[in-house]
Amino acid sequence: MKRRDFLKLGALSAASLQAKELDGAAQALFDKQSGLSANKFGPFYVRTIAGRVVETEPFEGDACPNELNNALLDHIQNESRVKYPFVRKSFLADPNNPKPELRGKEEFVRVSWDEAIKLSAKILKENFDKYGAEAIYGQVYQWGSLGKVGHSQKTAKRLLNVLGGYVNELGGYSYGAATVILPHVTGSIDPTLAPTKWEAILKNAKTIVFWGTNPVVSNKIAIGVPLHNSYKYYDEIRKKGESGEMKIYSVDVYHNESARYFGAKYLEVVPCTDTAMMIGMCNYLFEKGLYSKEFIEKYTVGFDKFKEYMLGTKDGVNKNLAWASKICGVSELELAKFSEDLAKNDSVIVSGYAIQRQDHGEMAYWALVTLNAMLGHIGKEGCGFVTNDGMHKNADESFIAPKLAAFETKVPQKFIDSGLVPKTKGYELPNSRLIDALLSPGKEITRNGKSYKLPKIRVMFNANGSTFTRHPETNRAIKAMQKVSAIITCEPFWTSTAKFSDIVLPAALECERTDIEMANSTSEYLFAIKPLVKPFGESKSDFEIARLIAKEWGREEAFSEGKSELWRR
Template sequence: MKRRDFIKYGSILGAATTVKAKSLEGWADLTNFDKKTVLSSNRFGMFEAVIQSGEVLETKAFKGDYFPSPMIKAAADRIQNQTRVEYPMVRKSFLKAKGPSNNHLRGKEEFVRVSWDVALDLTAKHMRDTFDKYGPESIYGECYWWGGSGRVSWGRTVSRRMMRILGGFVTESGDYSTGAGLVIMPHVLGGSSVYDTPTKWKSIIENAKNVVIWGCDPLLTNQITWSTPMHRCYKEYEKLQAAVFSGKIKAFSVDPRKNETQKYLDSEHIAVKPNTDVALMIGMAHYLYTKKLYDEKFIKKYTVGFNKFKKYLLGKEDGEEKDIKWASKICGVDEKTIAKFATTLAKERTVLLCGRALQRQDHGEQAHWMCTVLAAMLGHMGLPGGGIEFSLAYNSSGATDKLAPTITGISQSIPEKYNKKYPNAPWLKHHDVVIPSSRSIEAIQRPGEDLDQNGKKIKLPHIRLMYNASGSPLTRHHDVNNMIKQWKKVDTVITAEPYWTSTAKMSDIILPVATELERIDIDQTGGTKEYIIARKAHVKPKGESQSDFWICRELCKRWGYEEVFTEEKTELEWVKYIYEDAVQKAKTMNLKMPSFEKFWEKGYVRFEEDDTSTQNYTRYTEFRENPYKHRLGTPSGKIEIYSPVIAKFNYDDCKGHPMWIEPIEWLGDKEKTKKYPMHIISPHSKYRLHSQLNNTFIRGLYEIGGREPLVINHKEAKKRGLKTGDIARIFNDRGEILVGVYVSDIVIDDVAVVCEGAWYSPEKLGDKTLCQHGNVNVLTIDKGTSKLAQSNIAHTALVQIEKYKGELKPINAFTKPKIIQSL
């Protein structure tokens, strides 16, 4: 996609986005003739909002955004949206009993509108009572990463701070995005790798000859960041495209489909079957070794354990040689292509961009481990622009940094001074209970049982209360039908949320949350740190919505610890404190910043000077220069192709070196494919952030028949009598969904693509019924990657697809539940 085409796409969105908002009562300071343009930001970028009479009429890109995402156009619709939770609510049976009652009626019975005092009193009481009776293991409060944003009132941070003041809660190690990588890579490279600072694109474009984009789609995923994106990396993509088109760089895309980045770069497409990347890499490694194309000096100097891995390659461990013929049968890439691919990468400097999708599959640890082995054999690690990257495809990474201070945020931890003031406080007597990322439903299902992870035995907690903020587990988590079944075992479900998501509808207490334009905060742009942004409450919160900070403060107040939560600061005072801290950091860097008052009035401060000291950064340069002085964090100080630590765990599903292990479901399983012959993958959508924005007008631009699209090629569509525009049913033993068909040969045979994030819309909420809207996690498997990481395997699932001939029932994902005013 050319930049002008992307901008054209954005202007099309702009034409469709003059959203007429409903009247906001009580915004008395404005008249019908008042109109202003204000600045704000969210995870899609900085933007200007046109506000009249307290209503957001439209949003447009901030002039400083190099490559603005069209998704910012939905900011108005996010505020004035039919799915907003406007008032505190309590499920009817729960309110009547003043506690847990008729959990099986979640999602089915009415909600009762209550005052904030009633909702907060109930919430505080049941959190306190549950904790006092059962301890931290009874309160689940992971509160996921992506909902909302900001440094003061981000729901995840303040909710976890609140629950630490309560005394602790069940939290998760790692995350759904990188869970397997976060566990395996410290054993292999001595650090997380997946979140480490990546090589700069400037270094890659100037020095690399081959860029391999393996299981990722940077052009799509870099639209959003943890904080506020300015999309500087897209300027680097233009330079990369020019280098590719001129023949200076060869680009490859290894993926079951032709993704946005592949199309933009016109990369050579290595069409691999889902979940077989490790077999392809192992076949390449065998070829490199037997053809003497690998860097033997690098292997000897910078790695340990190659000889043990070599025995596996040559079949001396199991009697099966892992040559390209072996690999081709598994991964579907022909032998000549594998040989040519491996030779090309070995001959000239190569950088491998390995995506998170590779480790979100059964035995996902093996993919990141084997990527590293392949990179080591190529020998380009630490050379300018070469080696391997696990984080370059995300968070607007790789552009030149600006000389700027990094702002802090309100902490999840409790300040030391309050430990002295409250010597008998609950947070001093207890601690959090940590489980692996994505294992929460397994804990509800198997409380008290042991779970292996990374050499330890973890006792699964008995979760009795869930506090949800910043996300919708019923959209995010896998095997939704099992989740709903287990959900009924939890005594109390509390959700702080701006929208009537499926999770909100399946809760007992709902606390309405204000969005970014409705509250005060501060943020900094991700990637380059170019801007610090003032976020003001430009419009009145919808209904009686409040910030997460306010909600958590009120709960702590009811427990007698309000000052511990606030540190005696208001939200605005926290913003000023964070800004003043940045001012002090800037002074140490010889940078001048305006006063807080001037910053707040203007809406931002910009740092324009490039950080020339990092613009040519390449990861592992120092390690390559002196591996003894700059040891890695592994036990050996080197790259561990073989890990004695992992080997001692004696796991049957993660041995001492990377290897091919058949997934629980894949296209090579002859028995399972008789019933379910298609492999379904669920990449990110370019039209939303996970499930965010699915409730806005944007879904009308891509949905087919009001449903999430299914991409399937002509051959597979013909088998099933499908054509673009049809409605299809996708199903397996775990569930069934309806989707709108889009026929395209961008995807290989036997593979179906349905993007993750569609709002869950069953015929009957709370029961195992057909999802009318196409939430792919109805079909995915809730299983840990292996005993090592126990992360999720979202991309491992077999299905069948057929043309839907039944009655199309209304989609209820975006309708509010029945609400009554009193009991």
């Protein structure tokens, strides 16, 4: 080849290469997409180029868009994501000799989806067939993801019911003590499920107390898709506080963000002493004649017994402000002034979940209702107490629109009647007693007046939550979770529980799968959640993972009813 011809060929090749690069850049522009998505941080628009998130934009219906969604790219493509199915080395070598003492220490081995599904299905079925539903624990909490079809809590429960039954969690860590005690005290849980609206509070209350709550931070997220309507009311509360129209208090263990935002009078309380503080305040109201005798006599029962305890008639301990101050750390003078402000002004106490997350946590809410009864503000518009400020229900409007049903966790009766799914009895376990069950199976316990026998759990199926994250006494939990034969975790991230598992199945995030969801506690918006990016690594949706395990048992039809993830044939 002549040199001139060679140079011509080189020039043509370079031009061709540049054209291909330009074509690639142009193609990337054509690959630019935009779509609406939603998660527990709120609704948002996602912009992608060539299948990669480049930015997020607020949804116009979100009153206070959550900045956490600005980090969506980091959330998706994070080194803590589970990229492939993994099995712990010793467990893979011999599931019958799993060496549980190596959990959390030993390396994981990457396996194919086929191998991971077969092994998971085998472990679950063998233990169910040999020991029954008592042997399978479904750690399927509500906070991990959302969706009416692909919510990991729903798909996992349906899967374990297709197996034939399992040990189901009873109650919750978030609000567990409150949901048990309040119906006994107020007669119903309804006041907490439909709390006083912020409009009424702003219109009528002269004093507002944020007790054990940090709403400016905690209400950035929700169980469903939050629209953050509370924040416009927080701004109005702050302005009323600045103008002197409203007195604002914060009772907490630290000077939190909400207290600083509202410019609230801060009362620092020793952790887990809220009950003592409230009882001391009740005592002060009684002794000073500041309590509503009319309300107590007309709308309550049992005050005589409480009065005996409060005054120390039987035990000789007068639970006055001096007694309370030594326990809670708030001075007698501050407690007296606080009590008088609540009694002399129309007031509302907005309590978070924190005060009932302690030993005998139900007593804190019982004391809260008692204090409000003595103040006499219960029943007045915008006054009294609120115990559910973490669900956005104080601000969200309810619309007359049909509610969207969620994926049913129960197996249709026809599959049981046909013999495809065994007819068995599931078990219930108070969720805070999981560690007790693992360490002391067979022990008798009581909850809300009912007796329970702790089951002998052999396999844990985890989805949508991390036991180590939410359960106290981590070292005790580690010891307990070494007692089970197998731990299977379906999870997008390498959580502490995932790292302590035997089998880890990578689950897709909301923006990587198909689903549908409503605005939190309303029917104002219906969000069609579509996959905007490809699942990270080899991740699959929770629905697909559960379907594949059910298929391995020959029970796919009982799980999916022949429908796709869009829940249509």
